[in-house]
Amino acid sequence: MSEAEVKKVPIGVSARHIHLTQEHVEILFGAGAELTEFKPLSQPGQFAANETVAVFGPKGSFSKVRILGPARPATQLEVSRTDAFALGLKPPVRESGSIEDTPGIRIVGPAGEVTVNKGVIVAARHIHFHTADAERWNIKDKQMLKVRVGGERGVVFEQVLARVSDQFALDMHIDTDEGNAAGIGTGDFGEIID
Amino acid sequence: MSEAEVKKVPIGVSARHIHLTQEHVEILFGAGAELTEFKPLSQPGQFAANETVAVFGPKGSFSKVRILGPARPATQLEVSRTDAFALGLKPPVRESGSIEDTPGIRIVGPAGEVTVNKGVIVAARHIHFHTADAERWNIKDKQMLKVRVGGERGVVFEQVLARVSDQFALDMHIDTDEGNAAGIGTGDFGEIID
Numbered sequence A, B: 001m002s003e004a005e006v007k008k009v010p011i012g013v014s015a016r017h018i019h020l021t022q023e024h025v026e027i028l029f030g031a032g033a034e035l036t037e038f039k040p041l042s043q044p045g046q047f048a049a050n051e052t053v054a055v056f057g058p059k060g061s062f063s064k065v066r067i068l069g070p071a072r073p074a075t076q077l078e079v080s081r082t083d084a085f086a087l088g089l090k091p092p093v094r095e096s097g098s099i100e101d102t103p104g105i106r107i108v109g110p111a112g113e114v115t116v117n118k119g120v121i122v123a124a125r126h127i128h129f130h131t132a133d134a135e136r137w138n139i140k141d142k143q144m145l146k147v148r149v150g151g152e153r154g155v156v157f158e159q160v161l162a163r164v165s166d167q168f169a170l171d172m173h174i175d176t177d178e179g180n181a182a183g184i185g186t187g188d189f190g191e192i193i194d
Helices: A022-029 A081-087 A131-137 A176-182 B022-029 B081-087 B131-137 B176-182
Strands: A007-014 A017-019 A037-040 A047-056 A061-069 A076-078 A105-108 A113-116 A120-123 A126-130 A144-149 A155-165 A171-175 A189-192 B007-014 B017-019 B037-040 B047-056 B061-069 B076-078 B105-108 B113-116 B120-123 B126-130 B144-149 B155-165 B171-175 B189-192
Touching: A007 A176, A017 A047, A022 A047, A022 A105, A022 A113, A061 A081, A081 A120, A081 A176, A081 B176, A120 A171, A126 A131, A131 A155, A155 A176, A171 A176, A176 B081, A176 B176, B007 B176, B017 B047, B022 B047, B022 B105, B022 B113, B061 B081, B081 B120, B081 B176, B120 B171, B126 B131, B131 B155, B155 B176, B171 B176
Parallel strands: A007 A171, A017 A061, A076 A120, A126 A155, B007 B171, B017 B061, B076 B120, B126 B155
Antiparallel strands: A007 A189, A017 A076, A037 A047, A047 A061, A047 A105, A105 A113, A126 A171, A144 A155, A144 A189, A155 B155, B007 B189, B017 B076, B037 B047, B047 B061, B047 B105, B105 B113, B126 B171, B144 B155, B144 B189
16 A cells, blocks of 8 residues: 555544443343344444433433443443533543443443442543554554544544454544534544554 | 744633623623622633523523623623533534624523524634734734644644734633543643644
């Protein structure tokens, strides 16, 4: 590939959402309950579930927080910093799955509730690369990238984490604060500049 | 000054707020009412008022929206894009004072209410320069700048409008979405890089 090739990446803006363990799915939705697919996400096998929960922080709460499936090994609530202030929490910026020393949250579903003592994060901006995309652009797993978005609220996002897997589809994930700050939404594009 | 001088700028993160005409102050707070100072702002003569109002959009509302004084020639509500979605409005990104073809809003105070047919904006990110700062750094009024903020959510803000006046004090103003996207708050600093 030419050095001059533009490294254009589709962007998905993630609203607040939650991942649940199967154990927590059954506490919240009843014994034997399973998440059901509302619509597929950009990453193969991942989906937005029909099911939602309410979450309660020390200061505020959100109803109808979308669950993303399938069930995972750990329950994790991903919020924007704006959301975190509303909940009354100060979660760190973390890569998905890295939940040690993060705030907990009370989660309420139609069949029960559970309070976790950790799991609330602000997701670190990141790009999923299929192995083929990463090889073509010479990008390594865990590399930190810079991505430019143009327009009237143009920004360059630094500290964009590269995640490479043959299970991934090319997609950059930012949260609603980041999308709003850049004046963009899902379906817009960024360009990897460094 | 040396070419290599770092052009460091203090940043103020603006929460949603409103400017009112004196006529609207009196409708909302009673005949003869005047805004009273709660605390001074970074720009000389400007202040956060003790008075607040509620604002109602087609979808949602906010109570206790801070009024910034003194009274102005036009009433203007400045919100983040996150706030705009909550209100159910799609205001454009605008320089303060540029309110043609913007959405209106219903404003409620303790003594009355007023509905304006325009005036809701998402404030364009900008820097106030005192004339002396602008001359020292060779920056012209209305110039578009790039400002970098480092850290774990590092960003470069493009399209930062320079506003130069001998009535201004050096300060960069961004909204809560922009502050949260960059992981910063009032009192942090940016660097003009272009």
